[in-house]
Amino acid sequence: MNHLAIMPALIPMVTGSLLLFTGRAGKTAERTISLAGTAALLPTAILLLVQVAAGDHVVYYNGNWPAPYGILLVVDRLSALMLLLNACLALPSLLYAITGDDRLGPRFHILFQMQLLGINGAFITGDLFNLFVFFEILLIASYALQLHGGGTARVRAALHVVVLNLIGSAVFLIAIGAIYAATGTLNLADLADKVAASGAERAGLLRTGGFLLLAVFALKAALIPLGFWLPSAYSAASAPAAALFAIMTKVGVYAILRVHGLVFGPDAGPVASLITPWLLPVGLATVFLATIGVLASRDLRRLLAHLVVLSAGTLILVLGLDSEAATSAALYYLLNSTLVGGGLFLLAGLIARERGEAGALLDREQSVTRPVLLGTLFFVGTVGVAGLPPLAGFTAKIYILQNAFVHPAGAWVFALLLGSGLLVLLALSRAGSAIFWRTGNLLPTGEGSKPLQAIATALLLSGTAILVVGGGAATSYTRATAAQLADHGAYVDAVMLNRSIAPSVHRKGGS
Amino acid sequence: MEALVSILIGTMTASAVYLLLRSHTFPVILGLSLLGYAVNIFLFASGRLHLDSAPLVEHGLKQLPDPLPQALVLTAIVIGFGMTAFLVVLALRALGEFGSDRVDGGEQK
Numbered sequence: 001m002n003h004l005a006i007m008p009a010l011i012p013m014v015t016g017s018l019l020l021f022t023g024r025a026g027k028t029a030e031r032t033i034s035l036a037g038t039a040a041l042l043p044t045a046i047l048l049l050v051q052v053a054a055g056d057h058v059v060y061y062n063g064n065w066p067a068p069y070g071i072l073l074v075v076d077r078l079s080a081l082m083l084l085l086n087a088c089l090a091l092p093s094l095l096y097a098i099t100g101d102d103r104l105g106p107r108f109h110i111l112f113q114m115q116l117l118g119i120n121g122a123f124i125t126g127d128l129f130n131l132f133v134f135f136e137i138l139l140i141a142s143y144a145l146q147l148h149g150g151g152t153a154r155v156r157a158a159l160h161v162v163v164l165n166l167i168g169s170a171v172f173l174i175a176i177g178a179i180y181a182a183t184g185t186l187n188l189a190d191l192a193d194k195v196a197a198s199g200a201e202r203a204g205l206l207r208t209g210g211f212l213l214l215a216v217f218a219l220k221a222a223l224i225p226l227g228f229w230l231p232s233a234y235s236a237a238s239a240p241a242a243a244l245f246a247i248m249t250k251v252g253v254y255a256i257l258r259v260h261g262l263v264f265g266p267d268a269g270p271v272a273s274l275i276t277p278w279l280l281p282v283g284l285a286t287v288f289l290a291t292i293g294v295l296a297s298r299d300l301r302r303l304l305a306h307l308v309v310l311s312a313g314t315l316i317l318v319l320g321l322d323s324e325a326a327t328s329a330a331l332y333y334l335l336n337s338t339l340v341g342g343g344l345f346l347l348a349g350l351i352a353r354e355r356g357e358a359g360a361l362l363d364r365e366q367s368v369t370r371p372v373l374l375g376t377l378f379f380v381g382t383v384g385v386a387g388l389p390p391l392a393g394f395t396a397k398i399y400i401l402q403n404a405f406v407h408p409a410g411a412w413v414f415a416l417l418l419g420s421g422l423l424v425l426l427a428l429s430r431a432g433s434a435i436f437w438r439t440g441n442l443l444p445t446g447e448g449s450k451p452l453q454a455i456a457t458a459l460l461l462s463g464t465a466i467l468v469v470g471g472g473a474a475t476s477y478t479r480a481t482a483a484q485l486a487d488h489g490a491y492v493d494a495v496m497l498n499r500s501i502a503p504s505v506h507r508k509g510g511s
Numbered sequence: 512m513e514a515l516v517s518i519l520i521g522t523m524t525a526s527a528v529y530l531l532l533r534s535h536t537f538p539v540i541l542g543l544s545l546l547g548y549a550v551n552i553f554l555f556a557s558g559r560l561h562l563d564s565a566p567l568v569e570h571g572l573k574q575l576p577d578p579l580p581q582a583l584v585l586t587a588i589v590i591g592f593g594m595t596a597f598l599v600v601l602a603l604r605a606l607g608e609f610g611s612d613r614v615d616g617g618e619q620k
Contacts, residue, residue, distance in 0.1 A: 129583055136590050140597060147601075155601070155608045156616045159536070162598050163614070166543050167531065169594070173550045173587055177557035180580065 221252030239349020283317025356445030365440030
């Protein structure tokens with residue numbers, strides 16, 4: 001068996017466990033181990049990407065139990081892409097953190113690794129209950145990372161996040177129970193088979209389960225009306241934690257793409273395309289409200305948090321266009337928005353550090369120590385996130401709009417995306433002028449930034465340029481990914497090698 | 512028995528939702544625990560309810576219970592326990608930070 005598939009979960013788990021014992025060995029040892037573990041994720045993700053690029057599924061049967069009995073991991077093009085994205089986001093975030101932000105509170109590195117374990121696990125699992133477990137791992141680590149550094153704002157935001165997500169977990173379990181009661185399996189590939197073959201008498205339970213799952217994933221992805229917790233939480237979090245959180249909403253979008261695409265897809269019998277009609281309106285509403293949020297923000301970090309919501313809304317909206325080409329466009333947009341979003345959070349941290357007491361507030365006047373460097377980074381980030389040429393935000397937006405042309409609701413998508421792009425640009429230029437130009441000649445009082453922090457920020461922001469230069473390779477990969485996602489049979493066939501020994505008919509209910 | 516179990520789950524969920532909507536942290540934590548119990552029984556029932564069947568395996572008995580929901584419930588209990596413990600500590604921390612036990616950090620009434 002190919003053991004590479006479990007490595008994205010195993011490496012952070014081992015690194016995190018090692019860190020439990022090296023806490024007293026000093027911060028250099030701690031940072032080295034954490035950095036080594038995170039850096040190891042990058043070649044792992046690249047190797048996996050190379051293995052699956054031709055269209056294979058790498059299936060890892062834990063304990064060698066045949067499907068559908070054991071819990072298994074599946075890496076396909078989409079999983080490998082998300083793993084690579086996570087590694088590319090985590091490494092600069094950690095580089096930023098080891099210059100000092102990791103000492104704001106205890107055990108930052110262990111929590112960081114556990115968060116990586118949860119995120120990577122969610123991307124590779126092929127089992128619905130296992131997805132729940134990985135979600136819980138990434139959530140409990142994120143609660144603690146959210147609190148990293150302490151302070152009233154963080155505690156208040158964390159309290160709301162924890163309560164909301166605990167309710168979300170309960171709903172997730174109810175959905176799992178309903179789906180299990182209807183099908184007798186939780187293996188995603190087996191579920192796809194069973195749901196497609198199920199009769200109308202089980203449609204009620206399946207529909208309930210499917211919509212409850214959508215609610216849970218929408219809570220993670222911060223979609224309207226379940227996303228109001230995000231701006232306070234992300235704007236209060238410390239910079240490296242917030243940068244890593246940029247991928248958390250995308251985990252929700254990934255789960256919708258994976259679970260609803262595979263189990264409740266167009267050939268899912270009585271529940272075919274269950275949630276597809278909901279995605280477009282939900283996405284439009286999310287983009288609309290997030291744009292207002294961006295305009296209304298008086299703090300750069302809150303503005304960026306609203307941009308995270310906006311990118312999640314855009315993704316859902318594009319998935320709602322419901323075509324293979326649109327999925328490909330969504331994936332390309334996802335890569336760009338995650339990297340730039342993370343980079344901008346690091347940049348906001350830098351700005352707050354240099355300015356001092358004005359922090360990242362936009363209505364306070366204070367200059368930064370190195371306006372040219374930070375201004376340039378801010379300019380690149382703005383161009384990347386608002387969708388201006390020549391960076392990848394622009395190509396992603398063009399790609400999306402091309403697909404919106406052929407859709408009946410295309411006019412709405414056009415109006416909203418272009419309008420929101422203009423307003424985001426307006427808000428960001430206002431924020432930039434407030435921070436870099438309207439300084440009121442007040443000197444910076446902050447502790448100043450370190451070169452490594454600027455390098456980490458630049459690394460993340462350079463993602464948007466790399467995505468434009470390597471645009472051909474990136475889009476041909478996302479196109480292949482979208483084609484693979486549409487081909488449910490291949491996924492099921494790859495997982496269910498031993499289909500003959502699986503029970504073909506679900507037992508009738510007892511009394 | 513189905514009616515009894517559904518009424519039980521429904522009552523617990525309704526009480527949990529009422530408690531979750533309270534403005535202080537302690538009732539919210541109780542509500543979350545109660546919701547956890549309701550969810551666990553629901554999960555348990557998703558493997559169907561049986562009378563007079565073997566606990567796990569018994570020779571000669573045709574009707575055997577489904578072990579998977581039991582495993583799921585066990586995992587859910589452990590995770591719920593850990594999360595509740597975290598929330599209790601967080602609520603105490605919030606009490607220290609805000610000087611009140613209100614969920615929104617407002618004034619004590």
